[in-house]
Amino acid sequence: MSxxxxxxxxxxxxxxxxxxxxxxxxxxxxxxxxGPSGSGKSVLLKHIIGLEEPNSGEILIAGQSLHGSEVLxxxxxxxxxxxxxxxxxxxxxxxxxxxxxxHRLKDPDEVARIVAEKLEAVGLKGLEDRAPSxxxxxxxxxxxLARALxxxxxxxxxxxxxxxxxxxxxxxxxxxxxxxxxxxxxxxLIVTHDRDLxxxxxxxxxxxxxxxxxxxxxxxxxxxxxxxxxxxFIHAELTNT
Amino acid sequence: xxxxxxxxxxxFWRTIEAIPNAWLERKKVYDQLFEIxxxxxxMVCILSxxxxxxxxxxxxxxxxxxxxxxxxxxxxxxxMCKELxxxxxxxxxxxxIGSAMAAEIGxxxxxxxxxALRTMNISPVNYLVMPRMIAMVIALPALVIFSxxxxxxxxxxxxxFNSSISVPVETFFHDLREGIAVSDVMHxxxxxxxxxxxxxxxxxxxxxxxxGGPRGIGRSVTKAVVNSIVVILILDYFVTRFLIYFQ
Numbered sequence: 458m459s460x461x462x463x464x465x466x467x468x469x470x471x472x473x474x475x476x477x478x479x480x481x482x483x484x485x486x487x488x489x490x491x492g493p494s495g496s497g498k499s500v501l502l503k504h505i506i507g508l509e510e511p512n513s514g515e516i517l518i519a520g521q522s523l524h525g526s527e528v529l530x531x532x533x534x535x536x537x538x539x540x541x542x543x544x545x546x547x548x549x550x551x552x553x554x555x556x557x558x559x560h561r562l563k564d565p566d567e568v569a570r571i572v573a574e575k576l577e578a579v580g581l582k583g584l585e586d587r588a589p590s591x592x593x594x595x596x597x598x599x600x601x602l603a604r605a606l607x608x609x610x611x612x613x614x615x616x617x618x619x620x621x622x623x624x625x626x627x628x629x630x631x632x633x634x635x636x637x638x639x640x641x642x643x644x645x646l647i648v649t650h651d652r653d654l655x656x657x658x659x660x661x662x663x664x665x666x667x668x669x670x671x672x673x674x675x676x677x678x679x680x681x682x683x684x685x686x687x688x689x690f691i692h693a694e695l696t697n698t
Numbered sequence: 699x700x701x702x703x704x705x706x707x708x709x710f711w712r713t714i715e716a717i718p719n720a721w722l723e724r725k726k727v728y729d730q731l732f733e734i735x736x737x738x739x740x741m742v743c744i745l746s747x748x749x750x751x752x753x754x755x756x757x758x759x760x761x762x763x764x765x766x767x768x769x770x771x772x773x774x775x776x777x778m779c780k781e782l783x784x785x786x787x788x789x790x791x792x793x794x795i796g797s798a799m800a801a802e803i804g805x806x807x808x809x810x811x812x813x814a815l816r817t818m819n820i821s822p823v824n825y826l827v828m829p830r831m832i833a834m835v836i837a838l839p840a841l842v843i844f845s846x847x848x849x850x851x852x853x854x855x856x857x858x859f860n861s862s863i864s865v866p867v868e869t870f871f872h873d874l875r876e877g878i879a880v881s882d883v884m885h886x887x888x889x890x891x892x893x894x895x896x897x898x899x900x901x902x903x904x905x906x907x908x909x910g911g912p913r914g915i916g917r918s919v920t921k922a923v924v925n926s927i928v929v930i931l932i933l934d935y936f937v938t939r940f941l942i943y944f945q
Contacts, residue, residue, distance in 0.1 A: 506817050530819055542814035544806070556818045559825065561722070608818075 458519050458532060458611040458644045459484050460505060465514035467500060474500050475511070476668040487638060487645040489659035491652075493690065497668045498648040499539070502614050505646065506536050518612070532612060535605035539617040541597035543589040543604075549576070550585030553603045575603040579633055595626035602633055606641075613637070615647040619654050627651060631658055652691055656680070664690070706903050709827065710895070716821065716828040723829050730833030734795050738841055741794070742787060746845035749782050750774055750852030758856070758863035770863070771870040772877030774853035779882045780889075783845045785934055788893035791838055792926035796901035799830055800922035803905025804915040812906070822906065831898040838894035839887045846883065850874060881945070889937050896933055897926045 460482040467475040474497045482488040490498050503509040505516055507529050516523040519532065543552045551558070553575055554568040563571065569585075576582055579599040589597055598618060605613055618634065619627035631654050638645060638658075649655055655662050656676045664672040664679065664687050672682055679687060720727065753774045761770050803826055806812050812822050850871075857865040904922040908914050 503813075508813050508816060534817070536814070536817040538810045538814060540810055542810040544811050544814070545809075546802075555820070559818070559820045 459517070460488075460612065460644060460646065461517040461520075462501070462505070463515040463517070465501070465504060465516065466512045467497075467504065467509065468512055474668050475504075475514075477514070478665070478668070478670055479514075480663055480670060480673055482644055482646060484644055485642050487647070487658055487660045489647045489649060489655040489662045490665055491650055491655050491662055491690070492665035492671075493650065496665050498650075498665055499616050501665070502536070502616050502646065502648050506534065506614055533608045533610045534612045534614075535608055535610040536614040537598070537601045537605050537616065537618055539620055541589070541594075541601040543597055543600055545589055547589075548585060549581070549587045549589060549592070549600050552589065552600060553585075553607060555604065556608055571607060572603075575606045576600075578606060578636070579603045580629075595622050595630070598622070598630060599633060602630070602637070606637060609641055610643045612644045613646070615645070615649070617649055617651075618647065619649060619651045627654065630654075634658060702903070705907070706899050709823070709903050709906070710899055712823045713828050713831050713899075716824045717832070719824055720828065720832055723824065726825075726829035727832050730829050731837055733798075734791070734833055734837040735840070737794055737798075738791060738837075739844065741790060742841045742845050743848050745786060745790060746778070746783065746848040747852035749786055750778055750849030750854075751856040752852075753777055753782070753849075754853040754856040754863065755860060758860065758865065762863055762865070767863070767865050768869070768873055769877070770857055770865050771850075771854070771873030774857075774870075775850055775874040775878045776882060778846050778849035778853070779878060779886045780938075781886075781934075783842050783849060784886045784889040784893060785930065787842050787845050788838060788890065788897060788930045789927055791834075791841070791894075792897045792901075792923055792930065795834070796897045796926050797919045797923050799898070799901040800904040800908075800919045801915055803827075803902055804908030804918040807906060807908045808911055808915060827898075827902045827906075830902060831895070834898040835891055835894040838897070839890040842886055842890040843883075846886065885941050888941060889934065892933055892937050893930050896929045900926045900929060 462478055462480050465475050465478040466473065478501060490501065492498050500509060504511055507523055518528050521528045523529065544555070547555065550572045554572040557563045557568045557571065572585060573582070576584060579602050581596060581599055581603065589600065592600065615634065618630050622630065634645065635658060647654070647658070659676055661673060661675055662679050663670055666686060672679060672684060672687055674682070680691065682688065754770065757773060758770055761767055815822055815825055854867045854870040857863045857870050858867045901922040904918040908918040
């Protein structure tokens with residue numbers, strides 16, 4: 458399932474956050490959007506999932522314009538939020554099975570079976586009855602991933618999937634995304650400033666800065682870019698002098 | 699202000715559109731009904747008992763002094779049915795339940811739970827607003843039905859035991875039976891129904907438009923309660939005019 462973004466502009470209270478963003482994502486591709494904090498990455502993702510309306514420009518999902526239409530309802534699209542965005546009033550199991558129960562796609566026994574299977578897939582077997590607040594940040598993100606897996610998505614959007622996680626958990630989340638990619642072959646868009654994740658998983662990487670695309674290329678191309686901003690971003694390190 | 703009123707009207711319309719799904723969402727409606735009833739019933743009884751008692755205490759001595767002790771039951775009865783029952787219960791529910799609704803939905807908005815629902819094609823109106831609205835329009839009139847006789851009882855007890863009034867319970871209730879018609883109780887229930895819609899809409903709307911983290915949630919809760927109380931008192935006047943016109 459392809460995604461195309463065409464000359465996207467968005468302002469909040471006169472402050473232009475997106476300044477003419479354009480790019481294409483091919484079906485089955487893992488496309489990573491990197492950039493410093495406040496560069497408009499998450500806002501861009503919210504436009505692609507239809508949570509924000511652009512001031513101008515267009516987003517095409519599988520060739521169909523998103524603007525003013527219900528095109529997303531025709532496809533299995535999931536988003537994993539930075540915070541996980543699990544419903545605190547529900548248990549882990551209810552969160553994972555929410556889509557199936559709310560749309561009445563399966564009977565309760567079948568939902569329970571699918572929930573157990575998806576939780577096992579993300580390494581959280583047997584935690585169905587726990588409250589989200591009882592889980593660590595990394596576990597909550599894995600539950601959110603399981604919730605996305607339930608619909609066997611054709612397009613998955615990740616907003617900072619490894620933020621606030623320790624390095625081991627970040628690697629674990631990256632592995633889970635890879636597993637999902639290998640099993641379901643969805644189109645994946647990841648917003649992150651985690652360089653290891655971006656280079657380890659991305660087919661192509663877009664570097665966004667101050668609301669504009671600065672560079673799009675493969676991980677090798679971006680590593681070899683001569684753009685000083687990109688070099689500074691991907692090689693930034695704290696030195697103990 | 700007009701923008702907010704427009705948004706609330708839109709929310710009202712979308713809630714009405716969602717009502718055909720109410721049977722499918724009945725578990726959420728039951729949960730909300732339990733929440734409202736469980737949180738409020740005892741408070742409703744205590745409040746009503748003292749409101750009825752207070753009414754009798756304030757007016758009883760003057761009525762007795764002027765030889766009008768025979769109308770005390772009617773006066774307390776009508777006040778509870780038509781005005782104090784529905785208005786005070788609505789204010790109580792706005793404070794207890796409206797604030798909780800605004801806080802819960804506001805927190806879901808701030809922590810992206812509502813965005814998550816939308817990405818799953820789950821309508822926040824269907825999932826959150828409609829069950830709360832239905833529970834509210836059932837629960838508030840039901841609580842008013844509880845509050846009215848408890849208020850009468852409070853009035854009767856004070857009238858009977860206060861030495862400056864000393865109207866026997868039998869006399870109080872005899873006069874009350876003479877002076878109160880079913881239409882008077884219906885008058886209060888119509889008001890409660892209208893207030894319930896107002897509280898539900900204002901509280902859910904405030905929750906849905908919450909921005910800015912915990913401070914934003916606090917602001918939404920305050921706005922939900924204050925706006926609900928103001929709207930209840932304004933609506934009270936217009937609904938009373940409307941009901942008097944049709945009497």
